[in-house]
Amino acid sequence: GAGVSQTPSNKVTEKGKYVELRCDPISGHTALYWYRQSLGQGPEFLIYFQGTGAADDSGLPNDRFFAVRPEGSVSTLKIQRTERGDSAVYLCATQPLGLNTEAFFGQGTRLTVV
Amino acid sequence: GQQLNQSPQSMFIQEGEDVSMNCTSSSIFNTWLWYKQDPGEGPVLLIALYKAGELTSNGRLTAQFGITRKDSFLNISASIPSDVGIYFCAGQDVAARQLTFGSGTQLTVLP
Secondary structure, eight states, X not given: XXXXXXXXXXXXXXXXXXXXXXXEOOTTOOEEEEEEEOTTSOOEEEEEEETTEEEEOTTOOSTTEEEEOXXXXXXXXXXXXXXXXXXXXXXXXXXXXXXXXXXXXXXXXXXXXX | OOOBEEEOSEEEEETTOOEEEEEEOSSOOSEEEXXXXXXXXXXXXXXXXXXXXXXXXXXXXXXXXXXXXXXXXXXXOSOOGGGOEEEEEEEEOTTTOSEEEBOOEEEEEEO
């Protein structure tokens, strides 16, 4: 498809398990962002990639969270030793180069830690 | 993390009425954006504002970038049922690139 694709759309995992969330960007978009959205809140920034490198990971809450984008396209958000407080919708957004360009969001992955 | 102050938190209006919502920030932003999010979907951009004082329209939607660069408002005129959803403001700093979002305004349009 032409939009940002996130898989899976829903993930239920047990506390303490490891999870990976995937984001397939719009072709040609060099900037990629991960956000986390808790119920009743706006999205909160986690990490930003420009190409392959993490340009800003200041939003990652702790060292259990890690993200990669090895070829500058698909990105994976990895969460180790999941906790119930990690339950949220994880959103990916991608954006082309240039000023005044729009970031397009995927539909998100709803993560539930039980 | 930081979020913008968005109000009101929720609104119930009659179909055909106008509605207004606003956002304020303690920080200056170079870009203000307004998004709409439907259940199970990601936010979709409605209006982008790139210049302080700018007033921009998109159909029945009008938004303004505050002159201090610390606030913005969104107006929706002649509301219709499909306007139902959650509206978010977001600020973007050119240097930081990521968006800072408000906590959202839940809009309900009554027939």
